[in-house]
Amino acid sequence: MVRLYDSLSGTVRELRLRDPGRVSIYVCGPTVYDFPHLGHGRFTLVWDALRRWLSYTGLEVTYVSNITDIDDNIIARANRDGRTEAEVAGEYEDHWWKAMAAIGVARPTHTPHATEFVAAMVETISSLILRNIAYRTSDGVYFDVSRVADYGLLAGQPLESLRAGARVEMVLEKRSPLDFAVWKNAKAGEPSWPAPFGDGRPGWHTECVVMSLDLLGPGFDLHCGGMDLRFPHHENERAQASALDLPFAQHWAHNGWVMVGGDKMSKSLGNFTSLTDMLAQTDSRAYRLLVLRSHYRSPIEVTPTTVADAERSLERFDAMARRFDVPVHRSENFARSRELNWSEETLALLDRVGALLENDFDTPQAIATLFEALTVANAAADGGEMDRGRALAHAIGSLLAGLGLALRGEEKADIDGETALLVRERDEARAGKNWSEADRLRDELVARGWKVEDGSAGTIIRR
Numbered sequence: 001m002v003r004l005y006d007s008l009s010g011t012v013r014e015l016r017l018r019d020p021g022r023v024s025i026y027v028c029g030p031t032v033y034d035f036p037h038l039g040h041g042r043f044t045l046v047w048d049a050l051r052r053w054l055s056y057t058g059l060e061v062t063y064v065s066n067i068t069d070i071d072d073n074i075i076a077r078a079n080r081d082g083r084t085e086a087e088v089a090g091e092y093e094d095h096w097w098k099a100m101a102a103i104g105v106a107r108p109t110h111t112p113h114a115t116e117f118v119a120a121m122v123e124t125i126s127s128l129i130l131r132n133i134a135y136r137t138s139d140g141v142y143f144d145v146s147r148v149a150d151y152g153l154l155a156g157q158p159l160e161s162l163r164a165g166a167r168v169e170m171v172l173e174k175r176s177p178l179d180f181a182v183w184k185n186a187k188a189g190e191p192s193w194p195a196p197f198g199d200g201r202p203g204w205h206t207e208c209v210v211m212s213l214d215l216l217g218p219g220f221d222l223h224c225g226g227m228d229l230r231f232p233h234h235e236n237e238r239a240q241a242s243a244l245d246l247p248f249a250q251h252w253a254h255n256g257w258v259m260v261g262g263d264k265m266s267k268s269l270g271n272f273t274s275l276t277d278m279l280a281q282t283d284s285r286a287y288r289l290l291v292l293r294s295h296y297r298s299p300i301e302v303t304p305t306t307v308a309d310a311e312r313s314l315e316r317f318d319a320m321a322r323r324f325d326v327p328v329h330r331s332e333n334f335a336r337s338r339e340l341n342w343s344e345e346t347l348a349l350l351d352r353v354g355a356l357l358e359n360d361f362d363t364p365q366a367i368a369t370l371f372e373a374l375t376v377a378n379a380a381a382d383g384g385e386m387d388r389g390r391a392l393a394h395a396i397g398s399l400l401a402g403l404g405l406a407l408r409g410e411e412k413a414d415i416d417g418e419t420a421l422l423v424r425e426r427d428e429a430r431a432g433k434n435w436s437e438a439d440r441l442r443d444e445l446v447a448r449g450w451k452v453e454d455g456s457a458g459t460i461i462r463r
């Protein structure tokens, strides 16, 4: 079973599953008021690769990632552009999914929108008020962090030291500077929802705790997000569940920063201005390889130079796919790859890479191992052992596909990476008997000009 670093315990430990054979994952999604930036690209690629890998190993993955479609930034943008909040959120959500499709990030199983869950959030906040854990002020409802005994566990700091470091805000009615808004009272011209404690809108930290528990149930397996969310966002999510005696995420995983020229990524920095901008200039698969070549907890440097380097590495794998006729658009899984009755050498490669990924998702070592195997495959073929080379190449292609990296073979050169991923997603949907999703993906392929057939080994597409 996979072992992952758990931010709560501070150790690499086994990801224990609530339901055998099934993994439940919640990943904090975007607030949609601008184009996705490089940091968005990284976290979605990291957790998409993990999700795909877990499903490659035979687990059934339920993956929930939210869309924050109401917040201060969306309201500010709507005011600036003279549009409604719903229009702003709708437009930037479209940009989001376009960018996700381009980098081959599969749609989450569920994509809850904050505005669809306000009633459930109102209920949670009512319970917190009833238990005297949340209190009303003139501008909203605040959570009293002193009511949670182990507040600060995820941040890795006790309450007193967090309190000493907190900046003093202007909300004078707050009992502690660390207390956070679970509800913001309605202001003129802003969207609001009815609540017994006064009309208004929910706070971000309440959104994620309510939606994750609603869709995944108490004690779900894994909560993921960028390192920057660890505190206060995730601490505050955990505090609310804890205050209501609800078992929350059993394992917490956080990915590292994106650096640009040695600086922590921020939206105003960088030579690529956004993920959308980067995708317009580069092979859309290159960012995934760049992400996989670093450990998910380490910072990565994303510049035109590092992306171009990833593109060159990708070309080596593509050349392998052409030389050895590696199938690029079939659904992949570990069991099937092993069943294909390959050589001891290929089985050893599958096992070695599998073991690396199970060890805190060590993708850099896994990718390095695949490059070494690629060199062996080419040398074998050069020396006349074509079958040996081909077997290795097919195993490499299968493992890369298991991490979401679709190769481009020669005679299928007109199948772009996005199309290959749609085919694979459709095969996954069919394998999971998710017929409506399979139909939706077929329609999407047809809309791209493909004829779609169902073969015994999966979806077959032709022009």
Ligand SMILES: [Zn+2]
Binding pocket: 027, 028, 029, 208, 233
């Ligand atoms: Zn969240």
